[in-house]
Amino acid sequence: MRRILVVDDDEEIGALLRRFLERNGFEVDVASSGVAMDERLARGSYDLMTLDLMLPGEDGLSLCRRVRAKSSLPIIMVTATSATSERIVGLEVGADDYLAKPFDPRELLARVRAILRRADAALPGPTTGTRVAVRFAGWQLDVARRELRAGDGTLVPLSGGEFDLLLAFVEHPQRVLTREQLIDLARGNRHEAFDRSTDVQVSRLRRKLGYDATAPELIRTIRNAGYMFAVPVESA
Amino acid sequence: MSVFNWRLNTLAGWMMVNIVFAILMVVLLNAAVIAFASVWARPDIVQSGLLQQMGIMLKAVEACPAAERPRMAAAISDHEEYGVHWYASRNDVPMPPSDQDATSFKEPLVEILGQRRMEAFDPHDDDPEGRSGQTHYMLAVQLKDGSWLTFDTAKRIWGVHPHTRYLVIGLFVMFSSVVVAAVASRHLSRPMRRLAAAAERFGADVKAPAIRPEGPLELRVAMRAFNEMQGRIQRFVRDRTDMLAAISHDLRAPLTRIRLRGEYIDEAEQRRKLFADVDEMRSMIDAALAFFRGDGEEEAPTRFDLAGLVQTVIDDGRDEGGEVTYAGPTRLIYEGRPIALKRAITNLLGNAMRYGGKTHVELDTDIAHVRLRILDNGPGIPESLQETVFRPFFRGESSRNRNTGGVGLGLPTARSIVRGHGGEVVLGNTAQGLAATLLLPIESART
Numbered sequence: 085m086r087r088i089l090v091v092d093d094d095e096e097i098g099a100l101l102r103r104f105l106e107r108n109g110f111e112v113d114v115a116s117s118g119v120a121m122d123e124r125l126a127r128g129s130y131d132l133m134t135l136d137l138m139l140p141g142e143d144g145l146s147l148c149r150r151v152r153a154k155s156s157l158p159i160i161m162v163t164a165t166s167a168t169s170e171r172i173v174g175l176e177v178g179a180d181d182y183l184a185k186p187f188d189p190r191e192l193l194a195r196v197r198a199i200l201r202r203a204d205a206a207l208p209g210p211t212t213g214t215r216v217a218v219r220f221a222g223w224q225l226d227v228a229r230r231e232l233r234a235g236d237g238t239l240v241p242l243s244g245g246e247f248d249l250l251l252a253f254v255e256h257p258q259r260v261l262t263r264e265q266l267i268d269l270a271r272g273n274r275h276e277a278f279d280r281s282t283d284v285q286v287s288r289l290r291r292k293l294g295y296d297a298t299a300p301e302l303i304r305t306i307r308n309a310g311y312m313f314a315v316p317v318e319s320a
Numbered sequence: 321m322s323v324f325n326w327r328l329n330t331l332a333g334w335m336m337v338n339i340v341f342a343i344l345m346v347v348l349l350n351a352a353v354i355a356f357a358s359v360w361a362r363p364d365i366v367q368s369g370l371l372q373q374m375g376i377m378l379k380a381v382e383a384c385p386a387a388e389r390p391r392m393a394a395a396i397s398d399h400e401e402y403g404v405h406w407y408a409s410r411n412d413v414p415m416p417p418s419d420q421d422a423t424s425f426k427e428p429l430v431e432i433l434g435q436r437r438m439e440a441f442d443p444h445d446d447d448p449e450g451r452s453g454q455t456h457y458m459l460a461v462q463l464k465d466g467s468w469l470t471f472d473t474a475k476r477i478w479g480v481h482p483h484t485r486y487l488v489i490g491l492f493v494m495f496s497s498v499v500v501a502a503v504a505s506r507h508l509s510r511p512m513r514r515l516a517a518a519a520e521r522f523g524a525d526v527k528a529p530a531i532r533p534e535g536p537l538e539l540r541v542a543m544r545a546f547n548e549m550q551g552r553i554q555r556f557v558r559d560r561t562d563m564l565a566a567i568s569h570d571l572r573a574p575l576t577r578i579r580l581r582g583e584y585i586d587e588a589e590q591r592r593k594l595f596a597d598v599d600e601m602r603s604m605i606d607a608a609l610a611f612f613r614g615d616g617e618e619e620a621p622t623r624f625d626l627a628g629l630v631q632t633v634i635d636d637g638r639d640e641g642g643e644v645t646y647a648g649p650t651r652l653i654y655e656g657r658p659i660a661l662k663r664a665i666t667n668l669l670g671n672a673m674r675y676g677g678k679t680h681v682e683l684d685t686d687i688a689h690v691r692l693r694i695l696d697n698g699p700g701i702p703e704s705l706q707e708t709v710f711r712p713f714f715r716g717e718s719s720r721n722r723n724t725g726g727v728g729l730g731l732p733t734a735r736s737i738v739r740g741h742g743g744e745v746v747l748g749n750t751a752q753g754l755a756a757t758l759l760l761p762i763e764s765a766r767t
Contacts, residue, residue: 241624
């Protein structure tokens with residue numbers, strides 16, 4: 085059974101999350117501070133950790149940095165603000181994902197599953213480098229800021245769903261991805277905004293990437309299989 | 321005000337200095353004009369052809385026998401403009417001795433006549449008292465046999481008629497007075513205009529910076545008082561904002577608990593409604609924080625594709641089931657804060673879709689602005705309310721809004737974001753419904 089460590093100083097939230105996740109088939113421990121977290125991590129091994137940003141004593145950012153320095157334990161950062169700056173900082177210190185309170189527990193569940201699936205599925209997970217910024221075919225994708233920029237520095241706005249789809253492609257370049265795999269990968273980052281069919285999202289993304297008409301076709305349709313991101317990706 | 325208190329750096333002092341300066345400038349300018357005008361308004365004798373005429377006359381007289389010369393001279397005199405006289409010797413010439421051999425027009429005369437003795441007489445320079453009785457300008461040239469021929473003019477010839485000349489000088493006096501007075505009073509009123517501008521800016525933007533006190537004493541006092549008032553209001557607003565932000569922030573933990581507890585409600589319909597309530601509260605908190613913190617303001621301006629942004633917002637609206645059409649360029653580069661503008665456009669489009677059903681979005685540019693129009697097919701808003709709806713927490717008819725949610729911060733947030741870009745949002749009714757027009761000043765917009 086998969087083990088999750090929930091770090092939150094609000095004991096009620098901790099207890100509720102434990103109950104919710106246990107009901108969905110996980111084994112859950114709760115720690116209410118950095119010290120308690122260290123004890124738990126020393127005693128047992130976990131598959132994933134959710135980490136509240138505002139904790140008494142050592143804060144979540146510092147804890148995240150510290151844990152990341154020692155291990156590749158997947159971390160979902162949970163905060164009480166939806167400010168962009170905090171999300172950026174969270175992803176930059178090595179968190180795998182980010183969720184603002186109050187969150188839909190089922191969205192948390194979806195992200196937990198996506199990250200775990202990534203961790204052991206046939207698809208190799210993204211390297212840490214891709215969590216910050218990548219380059220492909222003259223484009224630059226700042227993953228932490230969720231910004232896509234053209235070669236001349238012009239920002240091209242993406243919807244949440246388009247960004248998640250592009251991120252899924254960019255993290256698995258030059259590889260055929262089925263529609264189901266794409267939905268899985270993209271939903272791991274965002275739950276709701278992916279209701280539209282993958283094909284619609286892909287066509288919107290193509291329209292935006294076709295911004296520079298001289299660029300080669302970036303997203304290729306593979307008949308009876310899915311899509312492939314056709315250019316190499318390098319971390320920036 | 322006692323004499324000792326009378327400092328120059330007061331409003332009164334500034335006014336005095338300005339008036340004195342203005343008068344001095346006018347006097348100096350006019351003195352300069354009169355001095356120069358008397359030079360350039362006088363016709364250039366070399367170019368007038370008079371010298372050539374003189375040369376010809378002189379040769380004609382010289383060619384005559386001495387007895388004929390007085391008659392000849394009288395015959396060629398033009399009594400309107402100048403007189404020509406012949407004298408047997410220098411002593412007969414009615415002109416005081418003059419050393420003005422090197423007159424300004426000697427050179428051209430020498431060219432025509434060869435080297436000769438010449439003397440010129442200027443009644444102002446040579447004989448200010450008029451003792452010689454000679455009041456005309458006069459030029460005397462010696463003939464080859466030693467006799468003299470004189471040319472004199474009855475009047476000094478100006479380029480323009482005296483009446484016109486006085487009119488020109490008068491107009492110049494008036495014109496220069498106006499210019500000097502305008503410059504001086506602009507200088508005087510500059511600090512006042514700065515103060516007025518600062519007050520106006522503070523009215524629109526509570527975060528406006530303090531004004532640097534400068535200018536006359538009275539105005540510096542007023543500026544300091546204004547700064548203090550602005551500071552107090554800013555502190556007051558900040559305290560309130562911080563309090564509201566803290567409350568909103570603290571509401572997130574209990575909301576998270578409510579949301580988690582909701583998972584254990586068995587009745588599906590009640591559970592769905594509870595989740596909807598939590599979502600609504602969450603969006604209210606986000607809206608309140610966005611408005612009071614102005615969270616777009618910390619975003620750095622960047623070049624981005626505004627048309628792409630508008631289409632993204634429209635795509636999102638369509639995903640939520642809205643019926644939206646778009647007319648405009650596929651790309652339009654603009655420099656601004658994309659996250660903030662996306663929020664503003666989302667709010668406007670959200671309103672249109674909520675109250676107006678089928679929505680049409682138009683994006684175009686003219687020389688000065690990017691214009692985004694969001695046209696819906698709803699009932700519109702009565703003209704008397706078209707400004708009121710931009711007030712924070714204003715919620716139209718309560719019945720209409722209760723059901724559809726919203727805190728009454730969507731329009732004020734949109735307006736404050738757009739004004740932060742130097743633009744404006746206005747509402748107006750069309751034949752079909754409501755039109756929200758968003759204008760952004762063009763500085764770097766390019767299709």
